[in-house]
Amino acid sequence: MSQAPAVEAVDVTREYQLGGVAVPALRGVSVTIRPGDYAAVLGPSGSGKSTLMHLLGGLDRPTSGTLRIAGRDVRELSATELAGLRNRTIGFVFQSFHLLARTSAVDNVALPLVYAGVRAGERRRRAEELLDRVGLGHRLRHRPGQLSGGEQQRVAIARALVTGPSLLLADEPTGNLDSATGAEVLGLLEQLNRESGVAVVVVTHDRDVAARASRQIRMRDGLVVA
Amino acid sequence: MRFAEAWRVALDALRANRLRSGLTMLGVVIGVAAVVVLVAIGTGAKQEVESQVQGLGSNLLLVVPGKVSFGNAPTVSPMTMTDVDTVARIAGGRDRLTATLSSGETVRAGVNSKFTSVLGVLETTPTVFTRALAQGTYVSRSDVDTGRRVAVLGYGVAQKLFGDRDPVGLQMDVAGVRFRVVGVFAKLGQSLGVDRDDEVHIPITAAQRLLGTARVDALAIKAADATRLDLLSAQVTGELTHRHPGTEFSAVTQDQILGVLGKVLGVLTGVLAAIAGVSLLVGGVGVSNIMLVSVRERTREIGLRKAVGARTRDVTVQFLIEAVLLTTIGGITGLALGIGAAYLVAALSPVPAAITWWAITLAFGVSAAVGIIFGVVPAxxxxxxxxxxxLRTE
Structure with a gap:
């Protein structure tokens, strides 16, 4: 465990303002994710696990505490720098896939490379390579509507990995899939974790899903309980 | 994100919602087309008037009794042929001047008749005003001196009375009095709805006898050069006022006529363009409205783009380009439509139309600007x- 953490949260809190009242979503959480980790964030809804995922992914900033992504304190980053950091170091996989509906699989996968300033030819090449890796090399030109749920989530995983991030954050990645397809998707995440060393954090309320990870982070009422 | 990429994304988004994009553009299309057509008509009318006034001949001074201004009733002229001789001396010779006496009369040849403008003239008219003959000759000096009953017909009058026959040498009636046709003017056509071929010229002396008067309505002087116009104007009006105390005389140059007409037509064009501009503005509001709807509809897409690394600027630029594309495509369509409509108006009506580069540039620039202005807030x-x-929005 000598490697620098992919992301590190130290005593992080996050409050939301609801009608002038501060509602705490995270009340002092410390989490370290190292390269190659395979962790599950487990907890009931409202426990703060989604808020934690948004913070670890640089989509949000903590109210207090220190958050370092790839060694950089997010307090010192502008919105533009944070966007660039997200682009290069974080990959997101969502429960509802979040694919662009009118766009082919290969162009969906290539989307993060558009914001990385990669040329079109190179984008296509890398997107095709990743789709091949997730087993969709034969579905390059299909649109999301022409793909099954499991295939759509594979496209989303390929998109999350296309910029070569060090951390992949998956928010209920099997939530919209039947159990067999869900198991396949988890298997794919585990395989990618083993083969390329990308850290994977799966946010879930499903104990069976969490049990497959090498490490469980249990949350309740905005705190890490185990 | 590269700029070219943003254009492609914006174009894709518009294509995905063809009907909505089309309807949104329609507001801009109509606005731009209206601006182009109305400005074209205004400009065309102005050019037409200018070319007509200039086409009369150069260095002209028109002398009439009373004040020249819009809305004033014409003054009955106290001028007679002796005034013509006096002014001719001041102007430097009879061939530098012409006099007119005009009246509306019925002309007739056989069974064909026509109500037309009958103009009593001096033989110098074709040299003072540039006027070409198609057939025969013009009124001569001796015709004027003797009050001979001869007539030169406008092309339209000749057609109406004589059809395809050569009218030179034939007889006709002017207000029931027999005249002989000596010439026919070359065809001038219509301008601003006025048939310029609808007139008959007869010697002014014959016109005076026909109408039972000794008056001369107006004088036109052709100055040797433009620099003498002001001096000549003062001399002529001074002399005429001296000879007819109590009557005011006005002398106007072509430039003055052009100035007045130009101002009137300029204001008219401006008002028309402003009205059309309002419709363009309404089109812009429509674009803004649709862009706001589009932003709301695509909230999840925006969230996703940001999650994978889009900066605030990337998203703003993408939506701004979308708005500008909507209005510029609408602008180009409107431009094409407007130019087509302007040519149609020019072809089917007496109203001329002139497409000018500044109108095209303006319409296009304004439509792009409308896109930016009305796209900024949604973007x-x-x-x-x-x-x-x-991302949480469903």
Missing amino acids: QRAGRLDPVIA
Whole structure:
């Protein structure tokens, strides 16, 4: 465990303002994710696990505490720098896939490379390579509507990995899939974790899903309980 | 994100919602087309008037009794042929001047008759005003001196009375009095709805006898050069006022006529363009409205783009380009439509139309500007969306 953490949260809190009242979503959480980790964030809804995922992914900033992504304190980053950091170091996989509906699989996968300033030819090449890796090399030109749920989530995983991030954050990645397809998707995440060393954090309320990870982070009422 | 990429994304988004994009553009299309057509008509009318006034001949001074201004009733002229001789001396010779006496009369040849403008003239008219003959000759000096009953017909009058026959040498009636046709003017056509071929010229002396008067309505002087116009104007009006105390005389140059007409037509064009501009503005509001709807509809897409690394600026630029594309495509379509409509108006009506580069540039520039102005608010709203909230939106 000598490697620098992919992301590190130290005593992080996050409050939301609801009608002038501060509602705490995270009340002092410390989490370290190292390269190659395979962790599950487990907890009931409202426990703060989604808020934690948004913070670890640089989509949000903590109210207090220190958050370092790839060694950089997010307090010192502008919105533009944070966007660039997200682009290069974080990959997101969502429960509802979040694919662009009118766009082919290969162009969906290539989307993060558009914001990385990669040329079109190179984008296509890398997107095709990743789709091949997730087993969709034969579905390059299909649109999301022409793909099954499991295939759509594979496209989303390929998109999350296309910029070569060090951390992949998956928010209920099997939530919209039947159990067999869900198991396949988890298997794919585990395989990618083993083969390329990308850290994977799966946010879930499903104990069976969490049990497959090498490490469980249990949350309740905005705190890490185990 | 590269700029070219943003254009492609924007174009894709518009294509995905063809009907909505089309309807949104329609407001801009109609606005731009209206601006182009109305400005074309205004400009065309102005050019037409200018070319006509200039086509009369150069260095002209028109002398009439009373004040020259719009809305004033014409003054009955106290001028007679002796005034013509006096003014001719001041102007430097009889061939530098012409006099007119005009009246509306019925002319007739056989069974064909026509109510037309009958002009009593001096033989110098074709040299003072540039006027070409198609057939025969013009009124001569001796015709004027003896009050001979000869007539030169406008092309339209000749057609109406004599059809395809050569009218030179034939007889006709002017207000029931027999005249002989000596010439026919070359065809001038219509301008601003006025048939310029609808007139008959007869010697002014014959006209005076026909109408039972000794008056001369107006004088036109052709100055040797433009620099003498002002001096000549003062001399002529001074002499005429001296000879007819109590009557005011006005002498106007072509430039003055052009100035007045130009101002009137300029204001008219401006008002028309402003009305059309309002419709363009309404089109812009429509674009703004649709862009706001589009931002709301695509909240999740915006959240996703931000999650994978789009900066605020990337998203703002994407939506701004979308708005500008809507209005510029609408602008180009409107431009094509407007130019087509302007040519149609020019072809089917007596109203001339002139397409000018400045009108095209203006219409296109304004439509692009409308896109930017009315796209900015929705685009900024899109750019500022919080990705966490945007991703959660269902």
